[in-house]
Amino acid sequence: MGALLNILPLFPTFGQFSPGDLSRAHEALEGSQNCTQCHEVGKEISGKKCLACHDEIQSELNAKEGFHFRSMNQTCTACHKEHLGRTARTYSFEPKKFEHTSTGFTLAGKHLMIGCQDCHSPAHIRNAVVTRKSTQYPHDTYLGLSAACVSCHADPHKDKFGQDCSSCHTSVNWQVSNRFDHSRTSFALEGKHAEVACAKCHPGIDKQGAGKEITLAAKSFADCTPCHTSPHLFGVNEMTCSSCHAAQGWELALEKPFDHRQTRYRLVGKHQSVRCEQCHSAAGRTTFAQRFLLSFRKCTDCHTDKHHGEFVKRYNNDCALCHTESGYRPSTFTLVRHSQSRFALTGAHQALLCDECHLQKSDNVWKFHLSSLRCESCHEDVHKGQFAAEMNGASCEKCHSTDRWSTGSFDHSRTSFPLTGKHATAACSDCHKGPMSRMTGSRQFQKISGECESCHKDAHVQQFAVEGKTSCERCHQPDGWKSLLFNHETQSRFSLSGAHKKVACTACHHTEQGTAGAFVRFKPLEVSCAACHKGKDPR
Numbered sequence: 001m002g003a004l005l006n007i008l009p010l011f012p013t014f015g016q017f018s019p020g021d022l023s024r025a026h027e028a029l030e031g032s033q034n035c036t037q038c039h040e041v042g043k044e045i046s047g048k049k050c051l052a053c054h055d056e057i058q059s060e061l062n063a064k065e066g067f068h069f070r071s072m073n074q075t076c077t078a079c080h081k082e083h084l085g086r087t088a089r090t091y092s093f094e095p096k097k098f099e100h101t102s103t104g105f106t107l108a109g110k111h112l113m114i115g116c117q118d119c120h121s122p123a124h125i126r127n128a129v130v131t132r133k134s135t136q137y138p139h140d141t142y143l144g145l146s147a148a149c150v151s152c153h154a155d156p157h158k159d160k161f162g163q164d165c166s167s168c169h170t171s172v173n174w175q176v177s178n179r180f181d182h183s184r185t186s187f188a189l190e191g192k193h194a195e196v197a198c199a200k201c202h203p204g205i206d207k208q209g210a211g212k213e214i215t216l217a218a219k220s221f222a223d224c225t226p227c228h229t230s231p232h233l234f235g236v237n238e239m240t241c242s243s244c245h246a247a248q249g250w251e252l253a254l255e256k257p258f259d260h261r262q263t264r265y266r267l268v269g270k271h272q273s274v275r276c277e278q279c280h281s282a283a284g285r286t287t288f289a290q291r292f293l294l295s296f297r298k299c300t301d302c303h304t305d306k307h308h309g310e311f312v313k314r315y316n317n318d319c320a321l322c323h324t325e326s327g328y329r330p331s332t333f334t335l336v337r338h339s340q341s342r343f344a345l346t347g348a349h350q351a352l353l354c355d356e357c358h359l360q361k362s363d364n365v366w367k368f369h370l371s372s373l374r375c376e377s378c379h380e381d382v383h384k385g386q387f388a389a390e391m392n393g394a395s396c397e398k399c400h401s402t403d404r405w406s407t408g409s410f411d412h413s414r415t416s417f418p419l420t421g422k423h424a425t426a427a428c429s430d431c432h433k434g435p436m437s438r439m440t441g442s443r444q445f446q447k448i449s450g451e452c453e454s455c456h457k458d459a460h461v462q463q464f465a466v467e468g469k470t471s472c473e474r475c476h477q478p479d480g481w482k483s484l485l486f487n488h489e490t491q492s493r494f495s496l497s498g499a500h501k502k503v504a505c506t507a508c509h510h511t512e513q514g515t516a517g518a519f520v521r522f523k524p525l526e527v528s529c530a531a532c533h534k535g536k537d538p539r
Contacts, residue, residue: 020083023090047076056143059129067103105147109171124152191247265296269325310369343373347402386446417450421478431455461519494527
């Protein structure tokens with residue numbers, strides 16, 4: 001690039017290397033100092049620098065529509081030429097021979113009969129960038145139009161049918177609307193209605209099918225009477241004609257089953273198999289209204305209340321809250337709804353069938369408002385009243401959970417015998433003896449002795465008994481039998497002093513055989529020296 005700049009001053013005039021004058025639109029870019037604003041050094045013009053100025057083209061590319069978007073595989077210079085002189089055209093196509101299909105908008109019908117400027121005029125430009133560019137640099141342009149019909153044509157329907165005019169009309173003739181699909185409306189044309197002229201229902205359409213202010217508002221079609229006169233008497237006139245008649249012809253009434261969906265009470269589930277006369281009985285009903293306009297506010301108008309008024313106060317006997325027309329069972333009363341009742345189902349209760357709690361087996365009667373929610377109202381007291389006093393005003397949850405009975409959470413520290421040491425790891429059954437069966441009885445929890453020998457065998461065979469009672473805690477702790485508290489100085493007749501402190505217990509306390517087996521002799525024990533030091537010289 002530096003070498004090129006050194007050479008440029010040697011040329012006396014610009015015309016010695018320029019291919020020709022620029023067009024009038026690009027006249028301001030004339031001169032060697034402006035070449036690189038369009039040309040890329042050492043490369044052909046790619047179009048990137050063109051789009052830097054021509055943002056109206058860039059907006060078309062961004063919108064992904066129009067001729068330039070569909071021609072992105074070509075360079076700008078394929079269609080636009082420069083350096084052909086001030087008055088030369090910069091585009092190389094003939095408007096009258098231009099293939100309009102390449103823009104994405106094919107000219108058909110009456111669009112073929114109009115001139116280019118009829119559409120490509122400033123009044124129809126919808127692209128704000130193109131409008132700004134045309135105002136800043138006044139010139140004719142083919143850019144900025146929208147393919148929507150309303151960009152050129154006024155909407156006589158006032159946007160009631162959206163902007164897609166082609167869904168009903170064609171470019172051949174606006175007045176002929178043979179594309180409209182009436183089935184998309186709330187009144188599909190069936191039977192003889194398909195043969196009726198549009199204007200007969202849509203009075204806003206004249207004989208030619210057009211008008212300055214077209215309204216497609218139709219007569220009410222909630223019933224046939226706005227167009228048809230009913231031949232029936234008063235009672236039948238309270239119903240809609242389509243309840244019994246078809247659009248194919250009035251005479252088909254007897255061949256068409258009555259569609260109960262057209263009434264305020266739709267037949268679903270088991271109601272569909274009920275015979276008409278089971279509900280619409282003629283007995284004592286002389287008028288149409290009496291026989292067919294029945295009250296259906298409550299299920300109990302037809303069905304017997306199986307719950308004997310249990311749900312009148314809370315649910316007003318609305319069976320639909322728990323049952324469906326498919327059958328009384330299964331109930332739609334869920335665990336979530338049960339959790340909102342006085343008794344939320346948790347743990348093992350969630351797996352129970354309803355009849356295990358709510359069906360009285362003796363007389364086969366369902367009961368849902370239970371008089372008591374205490375555990376004993378359903379469960380037998382396996383403890384046989386041992387906790388009657390403690391459970392007054394409480395429930396079994398004080399010790400048990402609904403997950404399983406055997407997992408108890410009883411706090412033994414509330415009793416007169418707190419569990420410490422090895423007692424804390426002992427199984428309940430080690431102390432609370434008895435069968436764990438509803439048939440044979442219960443384990444004993446009350447009136448259990450807290451004395452050690454009520455559970456533990458006296459290994460000392462009553463040597464430490466006082467008036468027949470052995471107080472183990474005087475020497476032992478719950479942490480273990482070998483955790484001794486025995487003090488030989490204060491709890492015996494023989495003080496350990498001198499060399500006696502080093503003597504092992506078994507040197508004095510020997511194992512003997514008794515009627516109950518082997519035991520260690522602690523007392524009575526001779527405390528004289530000769531008892532242990534026989535035949536030895538005390539010196």
